Amino acid sequence: xxxxxxxxxxxxxxxxxxxxxxxxxxxxxxxxxxxxxxxxxxxxxxxxxxxxxxxxxxxxxxxxxxxxxxxxxxxxxxxxxxxxxxxxxxxxxxxxxxxxxxxxxxxxxxxxxxxxxxxxxxxxxxxxxxxxxxxxxxxxxxxxxxxxxxxxxxxxxxxxxxxxxxxxxxxxxxxxxxxxxxxxxxxxxxxxxxxxxxxxxxxxxxxxxxxxxxxxxxxxxxxxxxxxxxxxxxxxxxxxxxxxxxxxxxxxxxxxxxxxxxxxxxxxxxxxxxxxxxxxxxxxxxxxxxxxx
Numbered sequence: 001x002x003x004x005x006x007x008x009x010x011x012x013x014x015x016x017x018x019x020x021x022x023x024x025x026x027x028x029x030x031x032x033x034x035x036x037x038x039x040x041x042x043x044x045x046x047x048x049x050x051x052x053x054x055x056x057x058x059x060x061x062x063x064x065x066x067x068x069x070x071x072x073x074x075x076x077x078x079x080x081x082x083x084x085x086x087x088x089x090x091x092x093x094x095x096x097x098x099x100x101x102x103x104x105x106x107x108x109x110x111x112x113x114x115x116x117x118x119x120x121x122x123x124x125x126x127x128x129x130x131x132x133x134x135x136x137x138x139x140x141x142x143x144x145x146x147x148x149x150x151x152x153x154x155x156x157x158x159x160x161x162x163x164x165x166x167x168x169x170x171x172x173x174x175x176x177x178x179x180x181x182x183x184x185x186x187x188x189x190x191x192x193x194x195x196x197x198x199x200x201x202x203x204x205x206x207x208x209x210x211x212x213x214x215x216x217x218x219x220x221x222x223x224x225x226x227x228x229x230x231x232x233x234x235x236x237x238x239x240x241x242x243x244x245x246x247x248x249x250x251x252x253x254x255x256x257x258x259x260x261x262x263x264x265x266x267x268x269x270x271x272x273x274x275x276x277x278x279x280x281x282x283x284x285x286x287x288x289x290x291x292x293x
Contacts, residue, residue: 001250001293002072003029004037006242007045009253009286014046014062019287022065028290029070036069037249038130039076040110041238044145047134051145056135063131075102075110079244081188083211084181090210091200092193097210102248108133111144147234155232162225173222177205180218208274213244216278219265220258246278251293253283 005013012018013025020028029036044051046066049058082100090097104110107130128136137144165171171179178201185192193200204210220243224230239258246252246262254262259282266279283289 001032001034002037002248003034003289004039004074004242004245004249004252005042005286006253006255007042007238008255010042010046010066011062013286014065019285020290022068024290025286026069032293034070036066036071037074037245038066038071038107039074039242039245040107040112041076041241043107043110043130043134045238047145048147050134050138050142051147056138059134060131063134064129067130073104073107073110074245074248075104076241076245077110077112078102078188079213079248080184080211080217081190083214084185084188084190084192087204087211088190088193088200091203097204097207099212099247102213102245106130106133108137111137111141148237149234151237152232152234155236159225159232163228166225174202174205176222177215177218178202180221181205181214184214208269208272212247212274212276212278215269215274216246216262216265217244219268220261223261223264246281247276249281251281251283251289253285253289256284259284 009019013020013022017024025036028034043063046062047059050056079102082102086100087097106128162171162176165176178198181201181204182192182197184190204215208215217240221240224232224236239254242252242254243258243262259279262282263279266274266277270277283292
């Protein structure tokens with residue numbers, strides 16, 4: 001099994017052995033032939049002290065301990081984009097959608113390319129351990145390790161606008177998805193089929209097994225939008241990014257708030273014909289996974 005732990009679990013395990021120590025997790029993973037999934041968001045938050053201006057030496061032993069485990073890397077920040085590309089190709093060819101592969105060889109390959117780059121410049125570095133890669137990136141793109149505080153007003157504005165439309169009855173489920181798909185396509189620079197952009201979006205919406213990461217993410221986002229008392233926070237960027245990865249892992253951990261939203265979204269998708277109950281893949285913490293799986 002591939003197991004995606006959120007940054008809270010990674011921090012607890014590597015810093016104080018809460019939920020499991022690194023040796024205990026290592027024994028569990030190897031005994032079951034499991035792999036720990038690391039991605040951009042979880043490693044970035046583990047390296048939070050760097051973003052706060054503190055020494056790299058604070059996080060180096062944490063990264064080195066993670067690399068002793070059986071690990072794989074998943075590029076969750078691009079899942080929306082590669083799913084849309086796969087869907088466009090299927091739609092144009094008149095074939096059924098097939099899931100893309102979001103796994104990559106190293107953590108630096110999980111980064112998004114900078115403006116004007118086809119791929120992150122860090123990808124040109126070879127033969128480096130995880131802690132070496134983080135040390136190198138600390139000097140080339142130090143902003144990566146800071147919380148995305150500057151993007152919070154945009155997220156809050158999107159949710160506020162969507163809530164206005166919901167109250168006015170102007171955001172029915174299908175149209176809300178179509179609008180969101182257009183927004184994601186633009187941000188990931190995916191060209192939609194010319195002249196039939198909305199038809200394509202409705203085609204994706206008609207089957208929840210198409211673009212499952214994007215669909216789960218959208219349904220969770222819609223549930224947040226419908227909860228008028230829920231105020232978006234900086235941590236939502238990581239939580240929402242991890243939800244796109246759930247269809248590509250066997251187990252994942254999320255906090256209680258996001259688990260609740262995931263359960264709501266998964267129930268809706270099942271009613272519409274989804275092949276998988278994604279809420280069944282989500283656990284409270286690493287101890288919950290070890291106890292139940």
